[in-house]
Amino acid sequence: MKIEIKNLASLQPAARDFINQMGDHTVFAFYGDMGAGKTTFIKAVCKELGVRETVASPTFAIINEYKGGDGRPIYHFDFYRIHKLEEVFDFGYEDYLYSGYTCFIEWPELVEQVLPENTVRLSIRETGNGSRIIENM
Template identity: 40%
Template sequence: MNSSKWQLPIDSLEETQRLAAYIGSQSWPGLVIALDGDLGAGKTTFSKALAAAIGVKEVVSSPTFTIIKEYEGNLPFYHMDVYRLSLEEADELGLDDYFYGHGVTVVEWASLIEELMPEQFLAIRLEYIDEQQRMVHMEAFGERYEQLLQYIQDWSLT
């Protein structure tokens, strides 16, 4: 499968939130984001900002122990944390119902269940540089996600 890659330096928490809000503003039903990164790199911060951008009014918190949290917004928001799951346990959750559903899905630690991810998605890895700086590595799988990645690149230049 072809993919497009790009990286973006981030210099503050606010920039992480702006990036996530922009991606949220471009969302569509069935959007899937595979979110990985170092502990403390900003995965949950990113998820909260994206959720707010699609109209989620509730407080979004890390689904570390509940695995999947569902929120209502302009689109349903499905927030997953698969860090503590084995591949077999994750497979039993019926993830395809979320991936191919009517909402936006963010999977934290998605690389742990790579085999279960849909064919098309946007992979985002937040690399911790220091207290303020991050490097955001993005890879698009599928035509629609390649277009989204191009939009992100164009947006970041403004």
Template identity: 50%
Template sequence: MTITYSLEELLDIAEQVIAHTTNKIISFDGDMGIGKTTLIKQICKQLGVQDGITSPTYSLVNEYEGDEGPIYHFDFYRIEDEEEAYHIGFEEYLESGAWVFIEWPDRVKNILPMDIATVKIVLTEDGKRRITVA
């Protein structure tokens, strides 16, 4: 699925990402400031999260409570190496059956399952974003 959208359409995009993915583990790839966290916030709202949704840039992981249970949001931008992911129990989060959203997945690519969903966001020439979900 590939869609070009403006920020005003983000709620609809979040609904489509949820509907299009068959795996609850989703990696989000894109340049700094492209809107990965903003999209994840909307997805979390669609999944029933009532709490504040923020980027886990410094904590590495935030946990939210959604309608179906816990949702884990990782941001590996500041991770030094994959060993840090092991130390926080990343594998257990992946095996939990919960929704798991991963920003900067390239930092932990060797320990990611092969069958996760991938969301790629790029900026178009007209200032919109193009999302590809695979």
């Protein structure tokens, strides 16, 4: 998978392209620097999946739950504020990551050890011209 987002006008088409490439996968880990566009892209994907609620970074909550257009939950994680792996055990990460429902994870580096084996790992990076590239790692 490799998707280029050249500007904001191409964000929603890129989100649709991503959804078309998701296949049967449900857990997606997004790696990238601060400001690379992880949350912005996840918001666009959630919109394409029919989420009507406000999609925001769960930086302080760690996890936000949305309802997709099909009524199924979509889980959005931000592990930026996790200081030690034991913290993810406290909120029962297995119930989410192994639920079969769609999970989008920001800052997965901090929880690599507990990610399902079939997690799709994606990097988001900004290019010199300001576009974003999303690709498998």
